Amino acid sequence: MSEVTIGRALLSVSDKSGLAELGKALAARGVELVSTGGTAKALRDAGLEVKDVSELTGFPEMMDGRVKTLHPTVHGGLLAVRDNPEHARAMEAHDIGAIDLVVVNLYPFEATVAKGAERDEVIENIDIGGPSMVRSSAKNHQYVTILTDPSDYETFLGELEERDGATSLDFRKRMAAKAFAATAAYDAAISQWFAYADQGETFPQTRAMASNLVSTLRYGENPHQQAALYVPRRVPSPGLPQAEQVQGKELSYNNYNDANAALELAAEFAGGKPAVVIVKHANPCGVAQADNLLDAWHAALECDSVSAFGGIVATNVPLDGPTAEAICKIFTEVVVAPGADEAARAAFAAKKNLRLLITDGLPDPRRPGVTQVVIAGGLLVQTRDNGAITADELKVVTEREPSEQELKDCLFAWTVARHVKSNAIVYARDGATAGIGAGQMNRRDSSRIAAMKAAEAAEKYGWDQSRTVGSAVASDAFFPFADGLIAAAEAGATAVIQPGGSIRDQEVIAAANEAGLAMVFTGMRHFRH
Template sequence: MAVVSKMIPAPDQVKIRTALLSVSDKTGIVELAKALSEHGVRLLSTGGTFKAIRDAGLPVTDVSDVTGFPEIMDGRVKTLHPGVHGGLLAIRDDAEHVKAMEEHKIGAIDLAVINLYPFEEVRAAGGDYPTTVENIDIGGPAMIRAAAKNHAYVTVVVDPQDYPQLIQTLASNDGQTAYAFRQKLAARAYARTAAYDAMISNWFTEALDIEIPRYRTLGGALSQEMRYGENPHQAAGFYLTGEKRPGVATARLLQGKQLSYNNINDTDAAFELVSEFFPENAPACAIIKHANPCGVAIGTSLTDAYKRALACDSVSAFGGIVALNTLLDAETATEIVKIFTEVIIAPDVTDEAQAIIAAKKNLRLLVTGGLPDPRSRGFTAKTVSGGLLVQTRDNAMVEDLDLRVVTKRAPTEQELIDMKFAYKVAKHVKSNAVVYAKDGQTAAIGAGQMSRVDSARIAGLKAEEAAKAMGWAEPMTRGSAVASEAFLPFADGLLSMIAAGAKAVIQPGGSMRDEEVIAAADEHGVAMVFTGMRHFRH
């Protein structure tokens, strides 16, 4: 049964007389305490916060003196008491509430400054299970929610970034806060506890290997408010979830202006793709435009890998994202800056390479400190009207699949290598995806067409254009292996691939017309391998 409001109107201005300060992050807390003391505010505090304020020479009262109960159980129980929650939740203009406060000697708390145990940091640092659980805050969220519910009378602050605004408000308003100000802070407080609980919930699902939990929560902390989203008329922000996965969200921006919405989306796609290629096997480079690869290659050196990736489609690479799977060196940096590039992302960079890139002040350089594990699980999410679509990450790798030769001719050793390379890339191309590869580099990429035949044809045309641009005698698709991320429903798609020069095909199989497609491959002497697993990407 719903609780009915007594419809007592909220006052506009509320004088802050008593403040409760209990923070894990001590940033700015002493300065705030000093400002409050100057307004004659009585300070209540707990644990380390109490000590920091007392050591600063400010008058402060321990919450235990208010509750009449000591802090117990290693600090797990200290503020869960009517003396605290009554002071936060009491409606000052309700006679019954006032009577209860007087009867039980509960003093009103007008300001709650609270931030939470560093669960996100402990999780990101790889804390063990008991340590992570111990850093789940209980009293903090309870006080925040209580104060935020009673924002008609109580100001709640959960972020040190809001201290200066609070101090300015009190200074310009005779130690009072306005209702609109309290409303905004209450909304922020609930968002904070929601994001905190979401991170805890998601950690539990990972730790306990729960793929599809009954309730799914998503939350994060604002890292960057952007100028706009995909288009200038769309508002956008970048939120961090605390997931421990090297990538664009955890990278250090060494130079260049902040990344845009599209930059972040494309850079994430680029780095996830290049991480499919382990640096101990070979240096690798992926060049991305609009979340699709326009060139991917491995090489004898990182410079070689970059040049080979660029050769696939040097026109589309203009203004793209370059992702590298190993240390960015000076030689490679020199090559990259020859054309306009939006972002470079790599695990690390040499001082010499960084100096070369510094000459291009608008070129963003991101360093991640490592590569994401392509086999790790995690999840991805997208919104639909009224809901969320959540799935586990596509962590399948072609090396782990049971490949089955279905044609009369088996692929050669080199064709099999090229097949696997093409299939790795196809996993990261928008469906319908067709990827040609040869000798460790993409020969042509057809992405995102409604018809797989069109994807195959477009890739073939782009290969011919690339050959003309590079002065080659023939396009790289001649003698290549080709990958389709989903099965070929008809033989026409295969025939388009063969027309472009493909000699070997890798695809999931599973079409009603598999036999027809296999027969066409046999007729043209093409080797075909089934993976048994598709990689749709929408």
């Protein structure tokens, strides 16, 4: 059956947006309206004639409304295969009338959880009859039209107008697919609440989750790959998908990935002095804090100006005009900040392809939650790396203790290192990165690459010596051998921060003592693969 004329509609919604207008349009076409509780009242208040479901079923709503539509008269009218003679005889024998349209959206379970409701109220907002009607209607889409989203009402009414009061099979298929997705997402939200909030399970036996499509992207990491951006149904912390894009081209898959890396690192400095983060291919290539944003930009850029070309910039404070003008002097793909003044916006406006994103604050770097990676045949899930170390928790393991400045540089380097792909080595001095070595197969090479980049910067800017001289060096994991630490000492580092825990710790400590280094252990590793 291709076209089905709408003769009877059953409406039961918690979100009453557009309900009155929809009801009036249906009534104008002579459609019989059947409804329940608050929906029926809203339709009557709009001046419409409505039949209660209890009139249809011969049973009153009962048990505080828990039982009202769970009845053969309702579900028979939804599930009957109308051109099946046996079904037709059953409908006639039991006085079951066909229902052609169902308009249902479910109890606001997620909103109830989000407002911090008590457990009993949460449980009462688990809809039973609604999902049952939605699934029955969607299964029988050959004959029944199901609407679960008020944003579809206008399209539906256009369909009726075009087809003289009927809907097409293609339209009913689309609405059925959307309906099953709605009930699946609803059940996923309930199962997550039971597992995580109610039972305290981090890794439940069955992991259900739902997310909504924001947009399809031009392509993935490479042009032959397809990509899209989704957001979870309940956003734990706002980020790039919630940001305002002030200008620039559509963001690509790589733009999102890199900009998120920059934003997450900038968030580490929330509430502190102005900070600038420059990221390339999801790795920071320059990070700095200073008394003003412009100085922080210059210090971050000087760490590795070659890699900064075509990179992503994020800040922990709103952008100002001078900093924006400075950023515009090199090719930059994306700039992300929790604000931008008029002068900054004007400066960026001259670079039409530059993407400027304004976030509503910064994500919480210590927020709970999980991350996941798809592997062949499975899904790896882990809790977020939200661990942090304070100065008081550091353990000095060398003969020489770090100075106050060395300690500050150690903690700064450590903060950056947790956002660098392993094996990670970060040199820092005076609140700015001096050299970053990322993603190498051994730690010694990361030490050498970071020192090499610092030496190139010194040559480019005409400094007397590399900024690794007198710096602190951070390693995301322990030094398995002394060679990586020795390479750092040769580059001029005077202090080291690392997790410790190697069977060769004593060998590494001895090498540090011999080189006159101060070294502290964190007892916490920050691998990032």
